[in-house]
Structure formats: structure tokens, C-alpha cells
Amino acid sequence: MKPPVSVPLRALALLPLLAMLAGCSILGGKPRDPITIYSPQARAAADPAWPQVEWQLAIAKPTATRLLDSPRIAVRPIPGELQVYRGASWAQPPTEMLEASVLRVLEDSGRIAGVGRLATGMRSDYRLAMDVRRFESDYQGGALPVATIEVSATLLNNRDQRIVARHTFLREEAAATTDVATVTDAFGRALASISSEIAGWTLAQGQGDARSHPPL
Numbered sequence: 001m002k003p004p005v006s007v008p009l010r011a012l013a014l015l016p017l018l019a020m021l022a023g024c025s026i027l028g029g030k031p032r033d034p035i036t037i038y039s040p041q042a043r044a045a046a047d048p049a050w051p052q053v054e055w056q057l058a059i060a061k062p063t064a065t066r067l068l069d070s071p072r073i074a075v076r077p078i079p080g081e082l083q084v085y086r087g088a089s090w091a092q093p094p095t096e097m098l099e100a101s102v103l104r105v106l107e108d109s110g111r112i113a114g115v116g117r118l119a120t121g122m123r124s125d126y127r128l129a130m131d132v133r134r135f136e137s138d139y140q141g142g143a144l145p146v147a148t149i150e151v152s153a154t155l156l157n158n159r160d161q162r163i164v165a166r167h168t169f170l171r172e173e174a175a176a177t178t179d180v181a182t183v184t185d186a187f188g189r190a191l192a193s194i195s196s197e198i199a200g201w202t203l204a205q206g207q208g209d210a211r212s213h214p215p216l
Contacts, residue, residue, distance in 0.1 A: 039091035040188030042101045044196035046109035051207045056114035058124035059103055062095040064132035069093050074136040075145065082136065088180045094135035098151065101195040111203055126164070126206045129154045137183050147173045147186035149194050155205050157213070165205040169194050
């Protein structure tokens with residue numbers, strides 16, 4: 001009879017975590033399938049109605065729950081149940097994709113004097129903070145998933161740290177099939193659309209505040 005195998009305490013401590021991960025339902029594929037990395041190309045054009053502004057904006061790194069702030073692609077097959085697609089991953093976490101997309105829209109618009117990431121330490125008149133509430137493929141009780149992105153945005157005046165405006169944006173784009181590549185294409189469209197909405201809203205709200213609260 002073989003003697004019992006001694007398991008280090010550290011390994012025992014990891015067992016509940018490993019069991020939890022093993023129990024997490026992951027859609028499609030086999031456990032050892034290679035991972036396909038997806039990078040949606042979210043390109044949004046500026047709206048001619050957006051105002052031309054002379055102030056500068058710093059974009060803070062968006063926040064999200066730990067599950068959402070991850071390269072794993074979230075999917076909600078039924079209400080109240082969140083899973084991830086097996087064998088698929090984002091090239092960047094959703095928070096980074098959103099930050100880069102909104103920044104690119106504002107830069108390419110040519111409507112703002114200056115815009116950059118808050119992390120660069122740039123001097124700015126306004127600051128845009130965003131919280132990603134949803135970034136998931138949601139079946140919504142149907143046969144096909146819907147790429148769903150929900151973002152709460154807050155614009156602040158850096159001069160007096162006053163909240164200028166706050167708004168929640170929601171964008172949904174239906175996928176044509178259940179194929180992961182098709183779903184990520186829908187995410188690309190949703191990301192482009194919501195980024196454009198946030199950019200236009202930021203310019204309009206900031207410009208309204210700049211006119212009503214001019215520097216002394």
C-alpha cells in the first residue's frame with residue numbers, strides 16, 4: 001500500500017479557487033483549444049453638429065468590475081447567468097478598448113484644442129471619467145446574442161472639481177450568428193457607436209459649461 005501523498009498547505013489553499021474556476025461554465029470548444037484573440041476595429045466619424053472647443057480634456061482610465069476588466073469575452077446565455085467564451089479572448093480589456101476608442105474619436109474629430117489620457121499628466125480644463133457597467137454578449141431570451149455595452153460617464157471641471165454632467169450610455173448591436181467572430185464584429189459596431197455618443201456628449205456638455213462658467 002502506498003503512503004498518502006503530502007500536499008503543501010499552499011496547494012490546499014488553491015483548491016477552492018481551482019474548483020470554482022473549473023465549475024465556471026465556458027461556452028463552446030474543448031478545454032485545450034487554442035485561444036483566438038479578437039481586436040474590434042471601432043472607427044467612428046465625427047458629427048458635423050459637434051461644437052468646436054478651445055479647452056483641453058483629460059480622459060481618466062475607465063473603471064469596471066474585476067470580471068469585466070478582463071480579456072475574457074463575457075456572455076449571458078440566460079438572465080442572471082454570466083459565462084465566458086472558451087477559446088476566445090480580447091486583445092485588450094474592455095476598459096482599455098473604450099478609453100482608446102473615445103480618445104481616437106476626439107482626436108480625429110479636430111473639434112477640441114487638446115485631448116489625452118489623464119495618466120500622461122497633461123494639464124486640462126476638464127476630465128472625463130467612465131465606468132463600464134456592461135460589456136457582454138447577451139442572448140436576451142432569444143436565439144442570437146446581442147453585443148451590449150453600458151457606460152456611465154461623468155464630466156468634471158478641473159478648476160473647481162465640480163461635476164458638470166453625468167449620463168449613462170447604452171448601446172446594443174445584434175449579431176447575425178452565434179459564431180464568436182460574428183459576435184465580436186457586433187461589439188466593434190457597438191463600441192464605435194457608443195464612443196461617438198460619449199465624445200459628442202462630452203464636447204457639448206463641456207462647451208456649455210465653459211460658456212456659463214468662464215475663467216476669472
